Amino acid sequence: MYSKALKKDSYGYLFIAPFFIIFIIFGLYPIIYSFYLSFTKWDGFGNPIFNGLTNYQRLLGDYLFYKSLFNTLFIWGISVIPQLTVSLLLAVILHEKFIKGKSIFRAVFFFPNIVTAASLGLLIGLMFSWQSGSFNNLLLNLGLINEPINWPNMPNFMRMLVSSVLFWQYFGYSMIIYIAGLQGMSRELTEAAEIDGATKVQVFFKITLPLLKPIILFQVVTSIIGGMQIFDQPYTLTNGTGNPDNATLTSVMYLYKTAFTRYQYGYGSAIAFGIFLVIVIFSIISFMLMKQKTNNENE
């Protein structure tokens, strides 16, 4: 019997083989090849020419790379804080029994999340354009301004506009995840506290929030990994330029433009690994903060 079971167990390899074959070809090999390319100069024609650490030296002194990192962190930071707080507030509100039309509100808040990011970027770009933008026309019709404001030429405004699009797309998603977390918690604790005279605000800060902590931290970490990869929205919002003055050029946009519009595949690969290193560092920091916080609570 034992030997028969063992024989069957080796069938497992056949079941997992297709996945691993595809993964090695389309997942692992491209990463290793990119790593190799990051030590070469290659314009897409002929063979890559090995040039040692030249690309990484260039990366360390590349003002535009640092600027793209700054842009990415700026855009991510401005969107993620309201995203994670407003969604938490909404989740708690929509978890309350007295609210009517919960499922409609949930659906409306979540909807932007499944809409194509590229379409949304273009749409918001059209609305905030200078001469024909609907936003300028709204302000003009309301008499708030006398002539159209050139929004696409204002670096910080455009960064925050990208942040707003990201917030708009992701707060509903965060809310759904918080609601799933709240539904997993028993109502007994909060109801007992309310019977003992705790206010809603006290219940929220003393009971709900600590219980939701793992979900909050999960959302923070995943948003770091996702946030460092922002591409679609700023790309279509600025017609692929990252303007004005490269203020909305995110790191991944810089990677894309370097490799696929300037055909510097070697340097583009070095940028990819530079971004990856930054993601790893941020992930480690957030993991450590997570650990520290839980340790403090245990003491």
Add this chain to the structure above:
Amino acid sequence: MQQNVAPQTVPVQAAALSKKSVKLSHILIYAFLIILAIICVVPFYIMIIYGTHTNSEIASKFIIAPGSALVENYKSMNENVNIWRGFLNSLFISSCSTALTLYFGALNAYGFAKYKFKGNKVLFWLVLATMMVPHQLGLVGTFRIMYMLHLLDSYAALILPAAANAFAVFFVKQFIDGTIPDEIIESARVDGAGEFTIFNRIIFPMLMPALAALGIFSFIGSWNNFMGPLVLLFTNDKYPLPLLVQMLQGYYGTNYGVQYLGVALSVLPIIIVFAIFSKRIIGSVSIGAVKG
């Protein structure tokens, strides 16, 4: 004794107070929800309304009512951009990708869940670890291998990699661990069924609840994928919707009506599908979140 009295009086006061303030706080909460809902909806409303106006109308004032230039805009869009072709391309790419993700994800998950082969745990951790690696890391290398395999500018370049979706494996394995008892497999073996027959005929149909939720994620992700086709496709006829929408910018830089219409046509299918399946879609996200 006084300390015992206090907690009893507080709730009474709180109740009395809250009855007065209940209405105000409820009004504030509803106002907050409604304002946020309006913010969510307005851009989509503008998109649909503006698609029906001429460029000069759009340039001159803020518009809230539909116009009469829908056909005109549609005709001039059709001169350069065939949005329905893009729709079919998107549908084809997303359907095939989703089918691969589901079948091979389930196959792999089943292999990990039900066969105790050597290296099972290590390999499963490896699969999980790949979820943490950002796709852009291998972007240039992906371009290179697609070139080597002569897959550049083909649908296969976008579809084949979907067979190795780590999240799918994780998601389905959780489901198998929780719902598929070993006895089912044992009894099928006693009846003489082969290992792959057992999976295809018995196990795969049992995984449908998980696969339905996963399929929704996978389809949406593939439908909205922008960077993949941007790097791997070059022929306009093969472009999926997100790329066609981006192309509108190049062709109609100053014709706003056409661009709004193009965006609207790319988003309308999503609105329709969401209107019908919103509960299912949101449900899938919740399941994914709890499992993840």
